[in-house]
Amino acid sequence: MGVVILLVMAAGVAAMLTRKLPTAFALVILAVVIAFVAGAPLTGENSVIDTVLQEGAPALAATMIAIVLGSWLGKLLEETGVAATLVRKIVEFGGDRPVVVALGVLAVSALVGTVTGSAPAAMLAGLIGIPAMIAVGIPKVTAAGTILMGIAVGIPFELPLWQFFSTALELPVPTVRGFMVKLFPFALVAAVLYVFVESRRRGVEHTWSLKSVADKPRSPSRRQRLGDAPWYALLTPAVPLILALGFELAIIPSLLAGVLYALVTTTRPREMNKRLLRTLYGGFEVAAPPIALFIAIGILLAAVKLPGAVEALEPLVKAVSPQNAVLFVGVFTLLVPLCLYRGPLNVFGLGAGIAGVLISAGIYPAAVVLGMATSYNQVFGVADPTSTQTVWAAQYAGVSPQQVMVRTLPYVWAVALGGLCVAAATYL
Amino acid sequence: MNRALAATADPATHQATDDLDLAVRLLAGTPTHEGRDPALLRRWAETADAFGAALEPGPCRARIVERDDGLEELLLARYTSRPATVEIYVDTVDRAEKLIDELGWRSWYPVGSVRGAALAHETAHEHFHHKETRTALKEAIGHTALRLGRLRVLAHVAGAEEIAAHAYARTVCGLGRSPLLLTAALAAAVGAPRREN
Numbered sequence: 286m287g288v289v290i291l292l293v294m295a296a297g298v299a300a301m302l303t304r305k306l307p308t309a310f311a312l313v314i315l316a317v318v319i320a321f322v323a324g325a326p327l328t329g330e331n332s333v334i335d336t337v338l339q340e341g342a343p344a345l346a347a348t349m350i351a352i353v354l355g356s357w358l359g360k361l362l363e364e365t366g367v368a369a370t371l372v373r374k375i376v377e378f379g380g381d382r383p384v385v386v387a388l389g390v391l392a393v394s395a396l397v398g399t400v401t402g403s404a405p406a407a408m409l410a411g412l413i414g415i416p417a418m419i420a421v422g423i424p425k426v427t428a429a430g431t432i433l434m435g436i437a438v439g440i441p442f443e444l445p446l447w448q449f450f451s452t453a454l455e456l457p458v459p460t461v462r463g464f465m466v467k468l469f470p471f472a473l474v475a476a477v478l479y480v481f482v483e484s485r486r487r488g489v490e491h492t493w494s495l496k497s498v499a500d501k502p503r504s505p506s507r508r509q510r511l512g513d514a515p516w517y518a519l520l521t522p523a524v525p526l527i528l529a530l531g532f533e534l535a536i537i538p539s540l541l542a543g544v545l546y547a548l549v550t551t552t553r554p555r556e557m558n559k560r561l562l563r564t565l566y567g568g569f570e571v572a573a574p575p576i577a578l579f580i581a582i583g584i585l586l587a588a589v590k591l592p593g594a595v596e597a598l599e600p601l602v603k604a605v606s607p608q609n610a611v612l613f614v615g616v617f618t619l620l621v622p623l624c625l626y627r628g629p630l631n632v633f634g635l636g637a638g639i640a641g642v643l644i645s646a647g648i649y650p651a652a653v654v655l656g657m658a659t660s661y662n663q664v665f666g667v668a669d670p671t672s673t674q675t676v677w678a679a680q681y682a683g684v685s686p687q688q689v690m691v692r693t694l695p696y697v698w699a700v701a702l703g704g705l706c707v708a709a710a711t712y713l
Numbered sequence: 714m715n716r717a718l719a720a721t722a723d724p725a726t727h728q729a730t731d732d733l734d735l736a737v738r739l740l741a742g743t744p745t746h747e748g749r750d751p752a753l754l755r756r757w758a759e760t761a762d763a764f765g766a767a768l769e770p771g772p773c774r775a776r777i778v779e780r781d782d783g784l785e786e787l788l789l790a791r792y793t794s795r796p797a798t799v800e801i802y803v804d805t806v807d808r809a810e811k812l813i814d815e816l817g818w819r820s821w822y823p824v825g826s827v828r829g830a831a832l833a834h835e836t837a838h839e840h841f842h843h844k845e846t847r848t849a850l851k852e853a854i855g856h857t858a859l860r861l862g863r864l865r866v867l868a869h870v871a872g873a874e875e876i877a878a879h880a881y882a883r884t885v886c887g888l889g890r891s892p893l894l895l896t897a898a899l900a901a902a903v904g905a906p907r908r909e910n
Contacts, residue, residue, distance in 0.1 A: 372746045377858040380869025381847040416744035420871040422794075422838075461717060488795030491838040494789040494807070495900040498738050498874065498893055 286322065286597035293318050298635055301627040308634050312581035315635070316341065316588035323593030331591050341587030345452050345579040352575050353447035354540035357524070357568035359401035359409055361544060364564055365551035367521050368397060372413040374422065382419045383489050387428075387480045390414040392434040395476070396522035398439020400543065402446065402508070402666070404673035405571045406436050415682050422489030429682035430483065430693045431673060433474040433667040437697065440666055441465035441472060441659070442526050442538045449579070450658065453586060453637060454644060454651045459534065462529075464655055464708070471703035474661055475696040483692065506640060518550035574673070575633075582637045589641040599646035606648045610709040617657055618702045624661040625669045625690070628647040632662045649713070656708020660701040668694045732891035736762055736876045739893065743872030757854055757870055762891075764853045765837060765877030766884045768846075773836040775799045784808060784903055789896070790831035792838040799835040801828060809876045809895060812902050821889030830882040837878035850877060 297315035300306040306314070320333045328334050360370045371393045381387030394410040401409070411432040416430040440446060442465065451458045508570045525543035528534040534542075544561075552560050588594060624630040629639065640654045649657075669675055670686035679686040736758035739744055746754060775797035783789060783802020789809065791800040809827045813819055822830075850869040856886045858868035879892045 369747075374858070375747045376871055377856075377868035378866065379873055381844070381851065413744045413747075417871060420743055420745075421869070486795065488793060490791060490793040491835070491875070491878075492791045493789040493834050493892075493896070495789065495896060495903065498735055498742070498897045498900065595729075713910070 286324075286593075287599075287601040289322050290319055290594060290597055291579045291601065293322060293624070294629065294635055298627070298629050301634060309577045309581040312578075312585045312634065312638075315638070316581075319585075319588045319638075320591055320596055322586070322599060323591050324593050325588075325593060327412045329595075332586065336591065337584055337587045341584035342580050344583035344587060345449060347452055348445060348449040349572075349576045349579050351448040351536050351540060352579070353568055353572045354537060354544065355443070356405060356443045356571035357565050358521075358540060358543045358547060359397070359405050359569040359571060360564040361519060361547040361551075361560075363396070363409055364382055364560065364567075365518060365547060365595060366514045367518055367551070367624065368393060368409045369413050371396075371519055372410075372417055373513065376417045380421050380554055383418070383423045384480065384484045386421050387423055387431050387484060388420055388477070390418055390432050391438070393433050393437025393525055395438035395473075398436035399442040399444070399526050400439075400522050400540075402436070402440065402443055402674070403570070403575060404677045406439075407432055407674035407678045409436060411678050411681055415678065419682065422491055423484070424487045424490050424680040426692050427480075427483045427487055427686050429678040429684060429689050430667075431480060432678045433689065433693060434479045436674060436697065437663055437667045437700070438472045440663060441469040444525055444529055446662075447529075448536050449653055452580065452656070454653050454655050456655055459533075460652060461662065461707040464652065464659060464711075465713070466530075467707045468659055468704050471700045471707075475700045477664070479693065479696045489572065514551055516546065521547040521550065524532070576635055582633065585635075585638045586641045589638045590645045595642070595645045597640050599648070602642055602646055603648050605669055606643070608713075610713045613653075613713055614702070614705045614709050617660075617705050618698075621661065621664055621689075621698050621701050621708040624665045625671075627669075627671050630661050631669070632658045633665070638659060650713040653708050656704055656712065660704030660708070663700045663704065664694070664697045667697045730836070730894070732894060733758055733762065735891060735893040735897060736879070740872045743873060743875075745871050747818045750852070757856070757873060758876055760854050761850065761870075761873040761876040762880040764850050764873075766856050767882030768837060768840060768877070768881045768884075770881075771836065771840070773799060773832050773839070775835070777801065777832070780851055787900070787903070789827075789899070790835050792835035794839075794842055797839065797842075798834060799839075801831050807832060808903065809899050812899060813895070816898065817842035818890070818895075818898075820846050822895060823887075826886050826888060827895070830888060830895075833885040834878045836890065837881035838874065840881075841874045841878070847874075850859075850874065 291404045297311050300311045301308050316331060316337055317455060320337045326332045327611055372390060375389030376386055380390055397406050397410045415428050415430055419425060447458055447461045450461045524546045525539040528539040528542055529536060607616050620630060624636060626632050630636045638657050643649050644651045645652050665672060670690045675686050675689055679689045737754050740754045740758055758833045778798055778800045780802050781804045782798050783805030788802050789805045808826045850873060854870050854873055856868040856870050857865055859866040882892050
C-alpha cells in the first residue's frame with residue numbers, strides 16, 4: 286500500500302513538473318487519491334470528505350490570515366512609497382559605488398521579505414531596486430539575484446511563515462521562532478557574500494541600449510505624485526518584526542500594528558478609510574495564490590496524517606531516512622535540488638506532505654522536520670526557476686530564471702547545509 | 714502594435730526633438746526620478762551633457778570585442794569592467810548606418826561614425842569607473858542627498874553618466890547631433906518597446 290501511495294505522489298510531482306496541473310489542484314487530487322488508497326471511508330471519522338476535505342481545507346487558516354495581513358502591509362508599503370523611497374535614498378547616497386547600492390537594496394529586500402513573500406515581495410523591492418541597480422552598473426543577473434537573496438534574508442523573520450510552520454508541523458510559535466533566529470545568520474552571510482563575490486567577479490557593466498530613451502515621460506502614478514514617504518514611515522517594515530521578535534507579541538496583532546503604523550505615518554486622517562480599504566482589497570488579490578496553495582496543503586496534510594496512510598508509509602520512509610546526525614546532514618544536503626522545479630521536497634508542494642509523513646510516522650521529531658523544511662525553503666525561495674519571485678525578478682531584469690538559479694544556487698545550498706547542521710545538532 | 718510603439722513608428726519624428734529633450738527623457742525614464750520636476754531634470758541633463766562634452770578625450774584601453782546579436786538584445790554597445798571590455802554589436806551598428814542614409818542624416822553622422830561613437834561612449838564609461846570623475850560629475854550637478862548644518866552629502870543622479878557618455882561621444886566623434894537622437898530613431902525603426910525598467 287505504501288508503495289502505491291509513493292507512486293501516486295510521484296505521479297503528482299510529474300503532473301506539477303510538466304505543468305499539466307497547477308500545484309494547488311494537483312495537491313488536492315493527490316490528497317483525495319492518497320486517502321482512498323489508504324482505505325479511508327467516504328464520510329465519518331478519518332474519512333475523505335469529513336476529515337481530508339472538510340477539516341483539511343481550513344487547517345492553515347491562521348496562516349492564511351497572516352498572509353492576507355502581510356499582503357495588506359505590502360500593498361501599503363507600495364502605495365505609500367516606503368519601499369521606493371528607501372531605494373531612491375540608497376541610490377542617491379551610494380550610487381557611485383555599485384556594491385553599496387546592492388547592499389542597500391539587499392537590506393530593503395530583507396525588510397520587505399519579513400513582511401510578505403513570493404512575487405509581491407520581489408516586486409515591492411525589485412520594481413525600483415532592479416532598474417536602479419542596473420542603472421548604476423550592476424549586471425542584470427547579479428541585480429535579480431540580489432533581490433532574491435535579500436528576500437531570503439528576511440524569510441526567517443517572515444511572520445506568516447512562522448504561522449505556517451507552527452500550524453503545519455504542530456509546533457509552538459516560540460520553537461519555530463527559535464530555529465528561524467538560528468537560520469538567519471546563514472542567510473545573511475550568504476546574501477552579503479553573494480553581493481561581494483558576484484560584484485568582484487562580474488564588476489560593473491553599462492550598455493548603450495536602444496530602450497534607453499522613452500518616447501515621452503510617463504504620467505506619474507498616484508504614488509509618484511505624492512512624493513517621498515517621511516523618514517519615520519521608512520521604519521514600517523521593522524514594526525511587526527520588533528513586536529513579534531522583541532516583545533514576543535502574537536503574529537496577527539504584530540502585523541496589524543505594522544498596518545496601523547504605515548497608515549498613521551503616511552496618510553491624512555480623512556484619507557485613511559479609503560486607503561485602508563483600497564490596500565486591503567489589493568492585498569486580497571496578492572494573497573489569493575498563496576491562500577489557494579495553503580488550502581491545498583492543509584488538505585494534503587490531512588490525507589497523509591490519516592491512520593491508514595501513516596501505517597502504510599511508516600516502514601518505507603523509516604527504511605530510507607538516516608538517523609545518524611552526520612548522515613542526516615549529508616543525505617538531505619545532497620537532496621537539496623529536489624526542492625527545485627516544484628520537486629518532491631518543495632515545502633509549498635508535496636514537501637509539506639512528506640514533512641507530515643515524517644512527523645506522523647514518528648521518524649523525526651517535528652523540530653528536525655522544521656529544520657529540514659525551513660532549510661529547503663531558503664533554497665526554493667531564491668533559486669527555483671519555477672517560483673514566482675524568481676521568475677518575476679529574472680524576467681524584470683531581462684535574464685532567464687535559469688541564469689539566476691545557476692548564480693544563486695551555490696550560496697543558498699550552503700544556507701541549507703547550515704540549517705540542516707543546526708537542526709541535526711540541536712534536535713536529532 | 715501598442716500605443717508606445719505606435720508613437721515611435723516613424724523614426725524621422727525624432728528629428729525635430731531637441732537633443733536636450735532626449736536627455737531629459739532618458740533621465741525621466743531612469744528609476745529613482747519618477748515624478749521629479751521636469752525643470753530640475755532639464756538642469757541636470759544640461760549639466761551632465763556639458764560635463765561629458767568637456768571630458769578629456771583619451772584612447773579606449775579596454776579590449777574590443779565584436780558581437781552580432783545586438784538587434785536581438787536591442788543593444789548597440791556594452792562596457793564591462795571585469796575584464797575591461799567594450800562589446801560592439803556590429804549588426805546594430807550596420808542597421809544604424811543604413812538608417813542614417815534612409816533618413817538623410819549623413820551630415821550629422823558621417824560614415825563609420827556609429828562605431829566610433831559606440832567606442833567613445835563606452836570609453837566614457839571607463840572614465841566614470843574612476844572615482845575622481847564620478848565625484849566631479851556629482852559636484853557639477855550639485856544635487857544634495859543630505860544636509861546637516863554645514864555638512865552636505867552630494868547625491869548620485871542615476872542616468873547622468875549615460876548622458877555625459879553620449880555627450881562625450883558626440884564631441885569626440887564630431888557628430889552634428891547627439892547619439893541619443895540616433896538611439897531613439899533606431900529604437901523606432903527596429904520596433905524596440907519603450908523602456909520597461
